[in-house]
Amino acid sequence: MTEVSVQGEKRNRNAAAEFTRPLLLSPSEDLAGYVMGHLGLTILFLITTTSVAAVFLIFYFVIRESLPFFTTGGGAAILARVREFFTDPGWYPSATEPRYGALALIVGSLYVTAGALVVAVPVGLLAGVFLSDIAPFNLRQICKPVIEILAAIPSVAYGFFAVMVLAPWLQTHLGFSSGTNALNASLILAVMALPTIISVSEDAMTAVGREIREASYGLGATRAETIINVVIPAGHSGILAAVILGMMRAIGETMVVWMASGNASRIPSPWWDLSQSIRTMTATIAGDMGETPKDSEHYYALFTVGLTLLLFTFSLNLLSEYLLGKARAGRGRR
């Protein structure tokens, strides 16, 4: 044991009473602290509002560049333009009589998205259940990186795979006339939406407490019954949010659909024929914008497509926020 006093600093046992540093701020210190504190906070706040500014700028510029599409023809033409845009399936911007009907594009986007979800939702939810309820800890530690790497592969690489590997395979093994079609795009989009669906739904199901599961097991339910009857209903908001987030991922995806969907702007008919080429909103923007002169009607029309897409994902986003908020609130109550 050492002594409290050592060389250098010597301390009287009564030193405990001596407060050498003032406990009161001097007026100048007080003022400086006040100013610096508020100034610092204001700067930090302003930096934080960058995201807000970004959102507003995105909306402002996309709207600004798409408005002329509707307004160039004068007041009466606005409605006709809106009707044309949403009901005409013909997208012929470079025809002598250009037509800007985005119906086929909107349908195309929804078509591949639906195709992707048909595959991704059941697989993703089952995988989510596996990770939250079934897999032992060690297996989960292996599965998670696999899913993360699936999410990490860039979309253009998936598109490359679709064109270079999957399309020839479809052509030779399933006898399609063209390997780049709705089926190809949907399959790849499903793989891309999977990580989102899995991780969000897994979170939702993990958040359902252990007690409620134990209650169910205690009543003699099997694991499957517990999951189906208790866990999934309790986590339904989060699971729904997972599906919506997966849908957003698929509908907003550009490179894969551009490369793999065949880019023929028509509504598939018959509707179940996945081997047809289709064209999506995102692929149209990506494909056309490069050859479009600025401030042409075509340019404005492409921005209008972008605005439609933006509003679509924005409302989906609000919906998922609402659902996740509900899921969180439910968790809080419990």
Place this chain on the structure above:
Amino acid sequence: MKTLLRQIQDKGFTTASAGAVLLIAAALLVVLIPMFGRGITAVIFTETVEFRRLQKDLHGRGDNEHLARALADAAAVREPIYTMLREFSEGIDTEPLVKQARDVYQKYGEYLNYHNTPKEQYSDYRKQAKDVRDGLVDALESDDRQTVLDDLDAVLKEKDNPAFADSPAMEFFAMAQRYKKIAETVDLSHRAEYLTNLQEVTAAIRQLLGPLPGEPTPPLWMDQYGATRLDMALKARAALLYDEQWISDGPGKPMVKHIIARKEQFAGTPLEPLFDRVEADWDKLLQPRLRIYWQYFFDDWVNSHYFGGVGPEILGTLLLTLMSMCVAIPLGVISAAYLVEYAGDTVWIKIIRMCINTLAGVPSIVYGLFGLAFFVVTIGAIGKPCILAASLTLSILVLPVIIRASEEAIRAVPQTYREASLALGAGKFRTLVLVTLPAAGPGILTGIILSLSRAAGETAPILFTGVVAMGPIPNFGSPSQWLENPGSLFGWLFQPTRALSYGSYDIAVGDRISMLAPHQQFGMAMTLILLTVALNVAAILIRSRLSRKLRGC
């Protein structure tokens, strides 16, 4: 009974969900294996001497003496092949010979003029020469061996005619001599058939060994070299040795692929030994050996990615991502720190959070539109698609990723750390800078690496804001330029660039020449995946170390 059903249901459910995970793992493998398996052949492959010659010519790589020796070895075995080919093609494809005969006749006329031959003698000589020429041409154009031999004998009889002594006309007889040899061995009646096959053989040999001797140098680099890689060489060899024909066995029957050995096609001709020679001398012809072409990641391409590497694409991707990180990291980390440490639960904060979520949900192509409308069109200082516009667009794209990851990391720092620091007399800001942020460092770093990988892989936002498929490497200027004009230090920011992500699109869909070289296509995509997946694996490792540390192991 009921219990059994319930058990089956339970087992079935477990199996289905495990199956789902297996399916996902399988999907990952199905995607990654072909991409890596075929992509790696752009880097590790069996090179040929042609590749070494290419590397020497393009980059001055390799040892001069070794290469010269290798080329000499190759030339030694190539020479007989070329000779055989030339001699045989003279027999089959007589058109050049006919042309040559006419040339010789013309030269002979000039020769006579030059030597001031007397007029009567002149026309006599010309006539004789013309007879010889016509005889030769008849022989060349005839398909019947006997006629040919007779014609040639008639021509050769004129050999000692004093009119032709020491004149260019002597060439007639040399040609006749050579052609006689061919005519004695080759079945001239199948000339037309030989001709098409010969053209295929010649093309295959060009593919295999490069332009034939005496041919003019082709304008494209890709035509100036033979097969540079063993896989391409084998393809060319197959085309050389075997003919693939689709033949229908009868009317209405499907076409069936027949593979016919060229050796049989050319059986009995002087070309027949060529095919055995190619097989026997294969190693010497091309001298294949393993090559690890690590320069692939640094070299520029040649002829639309037919040769070369992805160096400028990697550089462009790095420039774009690093620039965007320069903007996004400070903004993101500060925002996250503010949201965790200072923000209350006010309306403003709710709006900010909502905006961050919205930003995360905006489709990447809309970022591209926004970047075009705002950075490229509206901000006059930028004014055109360039690295700066593209990286600013990317920085907004990754901002929510960084904010969310950093927020989570800062929130995960135990409250006791902050308390310890505050109790030691540090202010709130100092605590943040000295204790909280360093403690959250690995978590923030994980988020940053993930967003780096996201930025590196994104294509749509940079499509209209600064990326090109083919273009010059950004020009950074030189130190002397920087001294002269400090502004030139940032000149590269205002140039467009290539990038791995857009390059992968273009090489797969847009570019025609690269389709001849699939290893180049897969190589580009593999490089992109390698970059992003490596970043992700790094992030996963950092995080697992971090969680081990937090658990106290």
Place this chain on the structure above:
Amino acid sequence: METPETVPLKKTDAGHAARPQQFAQAAVTESSEAVISARQFSFFYGAKCGVDQVSMAIRSGSVTAIIGPSGCGKSTFLRSINRMNDLIPGSRAQGVLAVNGHNVYDKRTNLVNLRQQVGMVFQKPNPFAKSIYDNICYGPRLQGIRSRGRLSEIVEKCLRDAALWDEVKDDLHKSALALSGGQQQRLCIARTLATRPNVVLMDEPCSALDPIATARIEDLIAQLKGAYTIVIVTHNMQQAARVSDETAFFCLGKLIEYDRTEKLFTNPSKKETEDYITGRFG
């Protein structure tokens, strides 16, 4: 801070420092030497009252133990002294809590100086994920001490004071997280001493430690007595009896009894106190 006369602490065989004579019989309340004094001090978390109308004075150089059942407000009171409760959103204080005669809840309190002079040791050892050396230097560096020689001196002195020097002197640049729990807690004490505090607040410093580590911390407290005013919150009554001069008993946010330790444990004046220390409580 420096005085010409140095009175080294003497140790008894039991490891306790000799108690200063002049304090032995001093009245507990209303002492002129009170370094911390609370008058009608209350502390609220939102609507919930954590500390209710507490008045007490803590003598300079003494060791004061605060005991009481869980949730009685003892930790809240302790953390109010150097305003660590500020971190909890929606908290507020009423009444006066003075350190050295200055009300710490004054708007113009210099929080930095207050917390440097009223140091704190927490329930769970919380060294920073830095080296031992950097942990100790954290406070001095904040005070602007940059010279390496001076810092090394402080590190050695504080580690000696915290009875840790002999164990770690060869590993000063190793991570503090590699130390055992008891060592970490002594490191935290050393780190607190490095800011040259007058008062050291200890919030159940031994609750996460094993008995041997606890004994070493108690030894350390005994050594530091006199040189520092120490306030220690503990739920361990034996510990309070062993280390403290005075003991305060809190219950439901109220100060029930505050007296010299021997008195409080042998002859408590309040029924609740007696119930608690005899184990008849709760």
